[in-house]
Amino acid sequence: MNVTHLECALCGLRHEANTLQNLCITCGKPLLVRYDLEKAAKTLTPESLQTRESNLWRYREVLPVVNEANIVSLGEGWTPLFKTDRLAATLPIKLDLYIKDEGQNPTQSFKARGMTAAISMAKELGVTKLAVPSAGNAAGALAAYAALAGMEANIFMPADTPRANIVECQQTGANVTLIDGLITDCGKIVADRKDEMGWFDVSTLKEPYRVEGKKTMGYELFEQFSSLVTRHLSPVTLPDAILYPTGGGTGLIGMWKAFDEMEQMGWIGSERPRMVSVQSETCAPIVRAFHAGERFADEFENASTVASGLRVPKCIGDFLILDAIRASNGTAVTVADAELTAAVAEIGALTGTFTAPEGAACLPALRKLIADGSVTEGESVVIFNTGSGIKYLEAFEG
Numbered sequence: 001m002n003v004t005h006l007e008c009a010l011c012g013l014r015h016e017a018n019t020l021q022n023l024c025i026t027c028g029k030p031l032l033v034r035y036d037l038e039k040a041a042k043t044l045t046p047e048s049l050q051t052r053e054s055n056l057w058r059y060r061e062v063l064p065v066v067n068e069a070n071i072v073s074l075g076e077g078w079t080p081l082f083k084t085d086r087l088a089a090t091l092p093i094k095l096d097l098y099i100k101d102e103g104q105n106p107t108q109s110f111k112a113r114g115m116t117a118a119i120s121m122a123k124e125l126g127v128t129k130l131a132v133p134s135a136g137n138a139a140g141a142l143a144a145y146a147a148l149a150g151m152e153a154n155i156f157m158p159a160d161t162p163r164a165n166i167v168e169c170q171q172t173g174a175n176v177t178l179i180d181g182l183i184t185d186c187g188k189i190v191a192d193r194k195d196e197m198g199w200f201d202v203s204t205l206k207e208p209y210r211v212e213g214k215k216t217m218g219y220e221l222f223e224q225f226s227s228l229v230t231r232h233l234s235p236v237t238l239p240d241a242i243l244y245p246t247g248g249g250t251g252l253i254g255m256w257k258a259f260d261e262m263e264q265m266g267w268i269g270s271e272r273p274r275m276v277s278v279q280s281e282t283c284a285p286i287v288r289a290f291h292a293g294e295r296f297a298d299e300f301e302n303a304s305t306v307a308s309g310l311r312v313p314k315c316i317g318d319f320l321i322l323d324a325i326r327a328s329n330g331t332a333v334t335v336a337d338a339e340l341t342a343a344v345a346e347i348g349a350l351t352g353t354f355t356a357p358e359g360a361a362c363l364p365a366l367r368k369l370i371a372d373g374s375v376t377e378g379e380s381v382v383i384f385n386t387g388s389g390i391k392y393l394e395a396f397e398g
């Protein structure tokens with residue numbers, strides 16, 4: 001609702017919203033959805049949300065679907081944000097530590113948020129065949145939403161993707177092709193075949209709507225955080241820092257966009273959480289580019305990590321991630337695979353949440369940020385557990 005147009009995130013070129021679009025027609029960078037936020041703010045208010053449905057379509061005024069009959073939903077979003085004092089007590093300084101548990105989404109990851117928006121828009125714009133390259137969880141989500149919508153899902157994943165991701169796609173009716181390579185190789189295959197096959201490419205940030213679904217994590221954080229936290233008797237609307245495990249970066253970019261929209265609607269001021277990108281030591285293109293002062297990230301050679309969602313050696317939204325980190329005064333940090341795997345059991349035993357290795361990576365990352373003074377005593381920190389550990393059983397064997 002309330003969409004005015006699509007806008008290139010790099011060159012600003014305006015594109016029509018009511019037709020199928022992938023990338024900017026002049027510079028090839030991602031398109032972002034722009035809304036009439038003045039109009040949206042008339043009905044979408046923090047008060048109006050009190051009585052709305054417990055899924056992400058509660059923010060429909062700032063989501064792209066025009067006709068609500070086109071919404072393809074499995075009840076995604078409105079995941080819990082919980083304070084975790086037992087885990088916080090293991091840290092060397094006193095912090096207010098929260099976990100946003102995205103593992104509780106349909107298909108057990110935050111990828112459901114992006115796919116509900118993308119598939120609903122695909123339905124609205126008349127698409128019947130979809131294709132996606134995926135590190136695993138996006139494939140599971142696409143398969144599920146495509147099945148619900150009655151669309152064909154063509155999925156390309158690395159052959160060593162966690163088994164659960166492969167099986168869930170097969171069991172929800174998708175055409176699954178396993179590739180001896182990385183997500184970037186899968187992406188090339190989709191790009192090469194899509195015209196001939198009549199597929200719409202739903203690669204992250206290569207269509208404008210997955211980021212719209214994922215931005216709702218930012219809206220939820222605002223709602224949930226302001227109801228949980230009061231400091232000096234006035235409500236605190238957002239945390240001091242957000243730690244986010246970054247592959248393609250769509251979630252981080254989406255939350256950053258959400259904060260901007262919320263400011264334009266008068267919900268918040270210019271304050272922002274520091275955005276921290278967490279990557280694996282063995283696949284860290286964003287961390288490397290951040291510390292080198294680059295705006296675009298070079299491809300990371302020989303990428304490998306057990307946190308399969310972080311195995312993205314090159315992503316098209318690199319400049320958007322890096323811009324958000326810098327504008328927020330945030331940072332970017334790597335952790336070793338051994339550290340992030342160990343963190344799954346540590347978080348599990350102290351919080352009862354079986355996290356995805358990607359989400360667990362935020363704990364050793366937080367310890368590093370405390371050690372170098374980037375996070376200090378008394379601050380509030382939210383770590384995003386982007387998925388469920390149940391998809392990664394082989395990572396815990398042997």
Ligand SMILES: Cc1ncc(COP(=O)(O)O)c(C=O)c1O
Pocket residue numbers: 109111135136137138204245246247248249250251252308309310356358359386387388
């Ligand atoms: C569990 C999990 N966490 C994090 C990521 C990275 O997400 P994004 O592309 O939004 O950076 C992925 C992507 O596959 C994932 O599956």
Ligand SMILES: [Zn+2]
Pocket residue numbers: 008009010011012013024025026027028029
């Ligand atoms: Zn452009």
